[in-house]
Amino acid sequence: MTTPQPRDCVSRIPAYVAGRPPKPRAGLTTYKLSSNENPYPPLPGVVEAAVRAAEQMNRYPDMGNTALYGALAGKLGVETERLALATGSVGLIYQLVQAFCEPGDEVVYAWRSFEAYPIAVTAAGARNVQVPVLADGRHDLDAMIAAITDRTKVVMVCTPNNPTGPSVTQTELDAFLARVPEHVLVVVDEAYVEFVRMTDAVDGVATVLTRDNVVSTRTFSKAYGLAGFRVGYAVAPPAVATALRAVSLPFGISNVAQAAAVASLAAEAELLERVSALVAERDRVVKGLADVGLAVPEPQGNFVWFAAGDRTTDLAAAADQLGIVVRPFAGDGARISIGETEANDRIVELARSFDR
Numbered sequence: 005m006t007t008p009q010p011r012d013c014v015s016r017i018p019a020y021v022a023g024r025p026p027k028p029r030a031g032l033t034t035y036k037l038s039s040n041e042n043p044y045p046p047l048p049g050v051v052e053a054a055v056r057a058a059e060q061m062n063r064y065p066d067m068g069n070t071a072l073y074g075a076l077a078g079k080l081g082v083e084t085e086r087l088a089l090a091t092g093s094v095g096l097i098y099q100l101v102q103a104f105c106e107p108g109d110e111v112v113y114a115w116r117s118f119e120a121y122p123i124a125v126t127a128a129g130a131r132n133v134q135v136p137v138l139a140d141g142r143h144d145l146d147a148m149i150a151a152i153t154d155r156t157k158v159v160m161v162c163t164p165n166n167p168t169g170p171s172v173t174q175t176e177l178d179a180f181l182a183r184v185p186e187h188v189l190v191v192v193d194e195a196y197v198e199f200v201r202m203t204d205a206v207d208g209v210a211t212v213l214t215r216d217n218v219v220s221t222r223t224f225s226k227a228y229g230l231a232g233f234r235v236g237y238a239v240a241p242p243a244v245a246t247a248l249r250a251v252s253l254p255f256g257i258s259n260v261a262q263a264a265a266v267a268s269l270a271a272e273a274e275l276l277e278r279v280s281a282l283v284a285e286r287d288r289v290v291k292g293l294a295d296v297g298l299a300v301p302e303p304q305g306n307f308v309w310f311a312a313g314d315r316t317t318d319l320a321a322a323a324d325q326l327g328i329v330v331r332p333f334a335g336d337g338a339r340i341s342i343g344e345t346e347a348n349d350r351i352v353e354l355a356r357s358f359d360r
């Protein structure tokens with residue numbers, strides 16, 4: 005061997021397939037429904053705050069993220085020592101695995117689920133233990149318990165599950181947590197928490213406050229519409245938050261992103277209005293799909309799942325023809341984000357016209 009060699013695990017890291025932008029089409033407005041992004045422009049005051057912060061780009065950002073920690077602690081009603089900020093919740097997932105797994109340790113999670121999990125786990129030299137979701141897209145929590153071994157360090161619960169859509173209930177989560185060994189860290193990935201509308205919904209923050217081995221991760225990328233700025237946060241037991249901050253990239257969150265996140269938290273009323281409108285659109289799409297004979301797993305995020313199986317690639321091509329870009333997972337299904345009203349109409353049109 006004559007050249008520098010990366011660790012073995014590096015060649016096994018799966019590629020992250022980002023949602024594709026639409027190709028422009030003559031005479032047709034096209035929509036990107038492939039990345040679960042928020043279709044709304046920034047919340048009031050956010051662009052102004054970001055522009056003000058950009059004037060300081062010659063300075064390093066506040067490494068302690070003081071203003072953002074303060075604003076989040078106030079909103080959530082938790083001590084700052086329980087919070088850890090990161091460059092998106094993808095950053096948190098990397099940091100969790102890095103902080104808690106030695107090479108060869110196991111991370112248990114549902115599959116199909118968020119595609120960043122196998123990337124982060126493999127990059128850390130840890131092992132992926134994927135537990136198939138049930139036919140209705142829900143986590144198989146019993147099978148996940150059965151998959152825990154003495155090498156398991158972390159269990160991920162993605163609720164609502166990206167890309168299939170359903171959430172676990174608080175009752176299910178509590179029963180699950182009661183069966184997980186105390187030394188195993190349970191990460192409740194609540195990237196879409198603002199969109200959840202169900203009885204017995206998970207309260208991640210309250211759950212964290214009663215346990216020493218549970219972390220909730222959240223993000224400004226989805227409901228808050230700051231996907232381009234990369235800010236996520238964890239609510240965790242203080243010792244876990246300390247570990248997450250210890251392995252974080254110094255100065256990772258830019259001052260522009262910090263300012264935008266603080267300003268977004270201050271626009272809570274407008275945020276809730278927009279989220280409600282997207283939830284109403286989600287409900288309208290689900291009803292439209294049912295009317296044309298397509299039942300989808302109960303969506304609790306800002307996306308729906310078409311379990312198209314072998315026809316997934318054809319489905320994605322048919323969506324392209326209608327001017328919407330979906331996120332296909334070949335052989336399995338396609339995830340379609342709830343977007344602009346016209347785009348959502350086309351989701352129903354896709355289901356109606358596609359020969360399943």
Ligand SMILES: *Cc1c(COP(=O)(O)O)cnc(C)c1O
Nearest residue numbers: 092093094118166195223225236
């Ligand atoms: C989008 C998403 C995230 C968050 O990503 P960011 O890095 O915060 O943009 C985390 N978990 C799940 C399940 C997601 O779908």
